[in-house]
Amino acid sequence: MKIKRLVVSSFQTNCYVLYDNFRAVIIDPGDQAKKIKNFINENELDVLAILLTHGHCDHIGAIDALYQAFNCPIYLHHEDHVYLKEPKYNLSTMMGNPLIIQAPVLDCEETMQIGPFKVRWHHLPGHTPGSSMIELIDQKLIFSGDVLFNGSIGRFDFPLSSHHDTVLSMKKLKEFNDDARVFPGHGEETSIKNEQQHNPYLK
Template identity: 40%
Template sequence: MQILKKTCGAYGTNCYILKSEQGDFIIDPGDGAFDFVKQNAAEVKAILNTHGHFDHVWDNEAVKRHFKAPIYIHKFDEFMLSDPFGMGHEHSKADILITDENEFDIAGVKFKFLLFPGHTPGCCMIELVGEGLAFSGDFLFQGSIGRYDFPYSDANLMKQSLERVAGFKDELRLLPGHGGETTLKTEQAHLDFWLRNF
């Protein structure tokens, strides 16, 4: 598999194209991502949103319309696709709402949405099952964590999510929603520091 990345928009949001033999998967098409996707993707099988913040879903509808690809997002963040922050992005509609953490298969590629609420109600890491890789969205960054002081954020849920991920044993390469890549093991080493701030 091949992964392409472009940093999009004023907030430096990472859009990823996961290219496989079965087709391409788009993760978090932010502001300006459509041209990047159009130039580098062929047969788009799905658009996967780690969460619903506008800078991660800005070009959802443009990509969906062009490639006829379904949008996947956790059900708790579906409401954000209609732009409750009033930022002006085109509204999009989810085709598949994630309701649990079961593995599911899209065109022969297996994914798992791992729910870590706090940054948003439906904030997820999207694991590429069997590949030791997860798109961590705005939950975990290189040397940092997602903010929990926004509308619809929840500090208590964020603390619980960090406590939960601290116990994960899997070795995972993390591709965050902003900044450079890291690993779960690297970020677990810093979790005590962040948890002391609650």
């Protein structure tokens, strides 16, 4: 399996394309749909699904255009569906360009088989009520969205964010037994073990 990171949006969001034998999933297409489509088309990939770690505008901004292009299912934790229709919650109002998603978005399930990709959703609220890390189980790869960064974590002072839930989610992360490579929503790759040892929020 190959991983392509595309940095999109003014927030420098990491959009990931995972692909294996020309079948692909897209994680967090936050903006610049044309850039994402170009990579898909240049590599002749069949997009099986779009997976969203949470509902902020810099992670969902391109899904309408990509849905029109690829007509694939889109999955998000049910507690973040409110962000799809509420610009004040998804933070797009703050950017002066209110975003309301028109594409149909489905509830994720805890474990899902999407073509060759065996996916587990780790629900870790705080940054948003539905914030999740998306794990590729067989490859020990985690796409952490804004739950966990290299040396930091996502903010919890936005609308519907929760400091209390963030603290509980960090306790869960401290107890993760399996090491895995971590690809965050912003910034550089890390690992579960590295964050458990060095991230001040996991101490």
